[in-house]
Amino acid sequence: MALLVAFAGAAENPALKIYKGERRNDTVYAAKQYVIAITDPGAKATIDGKEAHVYKTGSFGAQVELKPGENKIPVQVQLGKKKTKAEVRFVYLTEKPKPKPVKHGAEDKDGHFVVGNLPEQTAPLATPLNIYTKEGAYMQYGNGGDRLGGSKMNFLDADIPLTAVGETDNLYQVALGQSHFAYIPKSSTEAGGPGFNVFNTGSVSVANIGPCDRITMSLPGRLPYWTRSEIDPSTILVSVYGATNNTNWLTQNNTPEMIEYVDLRQDESDVLTVYIRLKDEYQWGYSTYYNGNNLVIDVRHRPASLELADLTIGLDAGHGGEYVGAVSPSGIAEKDVNLDIVLKAADMLRKAGAKVVLTRDGDTGPSMTERKAIWKEGKVDLAVSVHNNASGNPLTPMGTSAYYKHISNRALASDLHQSVLTLGVANFGLTGNFNFSLNGPTDYPNALVEVLFMSSLPEEELLSDPEYRTRIAEKVVDGIKNYLARVKASVK
Ligand SMILES: [Zn+2]
Incomplete structure (x- = not known):
């Protein structure tokens, strides 16, 4: 001190x-x-x-x-x-001592890795180890990690057999065929099972089941998959590792609503990609999971109405309870600022007739997993997390920023960002591929807004003003409205 x-x-x-x-x-x-x-x-x-x-x-x-x-x-x-x-x-001191190497730790309550930015060394396992995925397992591309952890590929369903061929302190390196590897937290696996398999695919069907278009691929056993979305054209891709195309027909049971067509692409001998071209320019999310050994991909329909009065909006006030977030110089806690903005935005949305699903409405600190479950169970049509930033120059305005992970959520993040910018605040940018936990789900569109900087004295002054926080809440709501208007205009 x-x-x-x-x-x-x-x-x-x-x-x-x-x-x-x-x-x-x-x-x-x-x-x-x-x-x-x-x-x-x-x-x-x-x-x-x-x-x-x-x-x-x-x-x-x-x-x-x-x-x-x-x-x-x-x-x-x-x-x-x-x-x-x-x-x-x-x-x-004009000379800095050499930094001690630090090892990154587990994900904390805020979905951040606690410390560390050095890639760990992967040591090959003398004997490959057969493992199963557990609930909440996810794959990441590499063994690196920063404040937010290594870049995540996607979550995996439970009970998928994998073979670990290498390890770091916290991760297994798993083989996904001849030339593909990924990393998975050791804590989300258990030993046992047959290990990674190669299977011929069975039948594949596409059906409109009401709230979503469902693709079902029958397999003799569970295989790991890599999911991602693309824009322009709007596409969802699910690569199944170890799958060989043995599907001689692809049945369309009735007219899918979101899906233009599904194609199976054996890009490599042991990777089969389910290529899902969508009719709509904007996506409403998709869920990938197993039903027995059938791989299921549910592609959500566009809501029947894009009026706020017919929609369910998820809002999240960052931190809470013992997790205060950033604290401004004069002692204002980020958790309180976030909550006030979110409660005000929720009020405005409800007045417009929307159903609002909050991850917290008081000074509580639900875990990232709990927050995601609240949104998923609440069947939100889209979700926005509100935080405020810290760091940088405390003497100048640092500005507002917005974040997304999946490219399909870029438009939502951008509309929120542009809306907050109309307050006349500085621009701290729009960031993609962001590894924040609440940006991970593919089940519904989502984005993160870091409104302003708690650490900037001029912005701390703005954030301390309840009236200004009302204006921020209005801008968050406007951002959502602008996104809905954008989607509406794109529908043919
Ligand atoms: Zn925060």
Whole structure:
């Protein structure tokens, strides 16, 4: 902790607290540092003798240029004639010690990996190990991991036999045929079973079963699969590893609503891809799972009506309970800001007649798995998670951003992003292939909005204002409306 030497006098002297952020001690390795402090709103402040703007939250700050060695930066606040002084101590070392290698840990409550950014070494297993997938298993492309974990391919149903040929501390490397490999968390597998198989496919059927078009592929046993969507043309692809096309007919039982056609493509001798071309430009999600040994792909229909009054919207307020998220310099918790915006947006959506499914409506912290289950069971037509960001320059506006994982959700994320931008805030960008847990499901369209930065003093001031949070909620709702209007316009 930075040493704080306060010369506080009488009780009515203005408050002064130095914000230390994530800095755990005085030692720094860059000459440019931020000094952020909090006082009473309305006080005047100086840092290193220069005046600093005090925001309505009481936060103020400045960038200072350090000289090598010890630096003591004077901070002073004044309210009327009363003054409070403090010093912020930095020890600036021009040479940084070599970082210790860190290993990434398990996914935390927020769907983030706790630490680490170094790819782990994969060690081959002396004897291949037969394993089964358990509930919640997923594959990732590589063994790397960052704050959000390694890039995920997709979730897998339970009881799929696989063969592990390598391992890291937390992952098995599994063989998906002659030349394909993926990684799967050890915690979502159990030992046993016949191992990875190669099978001839049986019959394949396509049927309109009401809320979705269902593709069923009969197989002698369960095989792993890789799912993804494409836009332009709108397509869903499900590659089945170990499958050999032995299907001599592909039955269409009745007229599918979303599916233009299904094609089976044996791109490689041991990978069969189910190519699903859609009629609509925009997708409403798909679910891939086994019913016995039949691989089922449910492609959701476009809702019968695209009016808000006929739709179910999923909303998620990030963090909650003991998981506070980012905390602003003046002490505002991200979980509270997220919840307020979401409750306001939910109110507006309900007034428009929509059904709203919230992952939390109070100060609770459901797990990522629980949040996804709430949305799936609530049969949401689309879902939006609301967070606020942190990091970067605390003295300037950092801006708003939106995120999606699957390319089919890019339009939704973009419409939300464009809508929030009309507040006149800075643009922090639109990010794809994002590994946030709630962007993982393919069952319904989803996107994440990181409204503003808790750590930016001007944005902290905006977020602390309940009226401004109402305007943010309006923009989130407008983003959803704009997306629905876009889809409506695209329907032939
Ligand atoms: Zn967050």
